[in-house]
Amino acid sequence: MTANETTTAPAPAPVTGPGVQVVAALLRRGDHIVLVQEQRDGQVMWSIPGGGVERGELLTEALVREVKEETGLNLTAVGPLAYLVNTTTDRYPSTVVLTFDCGEWDGEIAVHDPDGKVTGAVLLPLDEAKAVLASSTATRPEIEPVLDYLDSLTAGRVWSYRDDQPID
Template identity: 40%
Template sequence: MAAEDSKAPRSRVQLVIGIIRRGDEILLVRESLGAGGEILWSLPGGGVEDGELMHEALRRELHEETGLLVGDPVRTAFLMHIDSERHPSALAAAFEIDEWSGNLTPQDDDIEQAAFFPLPEALELLGELDSATQREPIVGYLTGAVAPGTTWLYRNRGTEETLVARW
């Protein structure tokens, strides 16, 4: 019986990420993302709650983190499947959003600021993310180095992040 208990399934983490553009600018949020708790810039997004579909979670998370009201996604930017010790088999999906309204007024206490940046400056800020899992898919997509809809598979153990496959 003890062996069966140790194989009990753990809850799976599902994340959604939004890409909002204003002309040649990209919306970023500033929050504690660094390995040592550093405040860094990244794309807005967060967890899918039980009973939510991805597009519902995306609208909720983007409203909480930016204050904006957003429409449904128009395309999948990229997918990530991450196996880590803390979150086995986590899935993250990033989506482009074309329709949005409102003012940048973050309502999430974890978000220090939300702002639009010209793409070159946004890429520089995103390049400061110390996790390859957080950085590579975002920068690859925004620079056009990888095709929209690319799937990234990572296995993370301790501080080692390994890109297992990408297609």
């Protein structure tokens, strides 16, 4: 190689295979909302209930299952789509999170998480829940959209993040 020659690294190969589908529920009752406490990567954090859609499962089926596992509550109707978050990270490439605004549920709060990550669930007044979420160590894509939605209740927004940084 001469002094004037440069080498260019080849472009990374595109990630193949399916992305990750996740559902989440804003469990609202009047001016109260359900939050879950999780142990993740050695940290305790607060978020809304939700989790991965299993192979062969419909989004609504996954939402009902995740709500039951993480809160013990029975989702009696899946509410409208509140917002969608699209993220990509090395750990979870091409993830789509669909969050539904759900007001129809019954039962008593009791965590039955088979993964053992969710350690608690509570029904909090909205202002208190927003303060807890704002101070949570959960990822930016988990917190920003839910706080924005709770402030405006404007449905249909799509949030995009690459490595937890917003894409406008």
